Amino acid sequence: MLMKYTKTNLPSEIPVFPLPGALLLPKAKLPLNLFEPKYLAMLDDVLKTPDRLIGMIQPTGGPEGKLGQRKFHQIGCAGRLVSFNETKDGRYLITLEGISRYRYIESVDSFSPYIKAKISWDSFYEDLGKTKPDNNFNRRVFLEILSRYFDAAQLSSDWSSLKEAEEELLINSLSMLCPFDPEEKQALLEAPSLEYRRETLVTLMEFNLKGGIDEDTLQ
Numbered sequence: 001m002l003m004k005y006t007k008t009n010l011p012s013e014i015p016v017f018p019l020p021g022a023l024l025l026p027k028a029k030l031p032l033n034l035f036e037p038k039y040l041a042m043l044d045d046v047l048k049t050p051d052r053l054i055g056m057i058q059p060t061g062g063p064e065g066k067l068g069q070r071k072f073h074q075i076g077c078a079g080r081l082v083s084f085n086e087t088k089d090g091r092y093l094i095t096l097e098g099i100s101r102y103r104y105i106e107s108v109d110s111f112s113p114y115i116k117a118k119i120s121w122d123s124f125y126e127d128l129g130k131t132k133p134d135n136n137f138n139r140r141v142f143l144e145i146l147s148r149y150f151d152a153a154q155l156s157s158d159w160s161s162l163k164e165a166e167e168e169l170l171i172n173s174l175s176m177l178c179p180f181d182p183e184e185k186q187a188l189l190e191a192p193s194l195e196y197r198r199e200t201l202v203t204l205m206e207f208n209l210k211g212g213i214d215e216d217t218l219q
Contacts, residue, residue, distance in 0.1 A: 003051055003080075005099050007125055013108060014078055015042045016055040016117045023185040024056040024077040025172040026098040026127040035091040038113035043084065043092055045112065052081040054096060055117060057104060058182050075190050076119075077101045098172075100127035101189065131168050134195040139163070142202065146174065149205040153179065171198045180204055 003009075017032075017039065024030040034043055046052055057076030079096025086092055101124040110116045126132075143162060150157060155178075162170060175188040175197060184204050191197035 005051070005080075005128055007121070007128075009051070010100070010121050011051055011053065012120075013116055013118050014053050014055045014102075015046060015112070016057050016072075016076065016104070016115050017042070018057055018059045018072060018115070020058055020182045021185060022056055022058070023176045023189055024079050024096055024098045025176060025189065026077065026100055027131075027168065028098045028172040028176055029082070030056070030079060030096045030098070030176065032094050032096065033091060034094060040090075040092065041112065042114040043081075043094065046081055047084075053078045053099065054081060055079075055102060055104075055119065056096070057117075058186055072104050072117075073186055074104055075101055075186070076104055077189060078119075098127075100124050131194050134167055134171070134193075134198055136195060137167050137171075137198060139167070142198070145202055145205055145209075149178070149209055152209055155179075168194055171201060175201055178205070 019032075022030065022032070034040055042054070046054055055076050055078045058073045060071045060073055077098050078100055079098050082095050082097045084092050084094040100121060102119040102121050103123060105118040105120055108116050108118050143159075146162070147159075149155075165173070171194060175185075178201070180188070187200055188197055188204075191200050
């Protein structure tokens with residue numbers, strides 16, 4: 001039986017996976033490929049916990065040094081490990097389902113090879129419930145902009161599914177999929193509402209359409 005997350009049972013410390021450009025949003029799913037020994041150890045430890053949470057977070061730049069020396073953005077998103085498969089060469093293909101955003105406070109001392117962090121959920125309890133709808137969402141206009149952006153970026157998609165997708169799933173999935181740079185992805189993560197995230201997503205697509213798609217971003 002899957003654990004139901006509430007204000008009272010979310011942990012105050014979680015393992016974090018720093019990965020530039022990787023965006024996880026509440027209720028969306030993120031596939032990951034684990035191969036470094038420290039993250040294989042993280043997976044092994046997470047499987048032993050009842051919550052099975054991993055915190056995705058973006059570094060702010062600079063090399064990873066000793067514990068506590070790497071700087072992170074303040075806001076990340078925790079996901080529950082919902083699937084994992086081992087490959088023949090020893091890698092693990094896992095999927096996280098977004099549970100809630102969190103605020104990174106500090107890295108904590110640990111004997112683990114990966115980073116554990118003290119975090120706060122206080123500003124993001126609404127992520128655990130039903131999302132406030134985007135009452136100004138115009139699907140036709142949104143999909144027209146999306147189509148032009150996908151054509152320019154040479155991206156493909158199942159348009160029949162996009163036309164029928166629930167608005168939160170549509171906006172969050174596209175925020176994760178589109179090849180924006182890490183700072184733009186962070187802005188999408190930190191959006192205070194679904195409407196604000198949709199507006200930010202549209203702004204980013206229009207900006208790329210006006211200025212041209214950066215080929216380096218797409219590689």
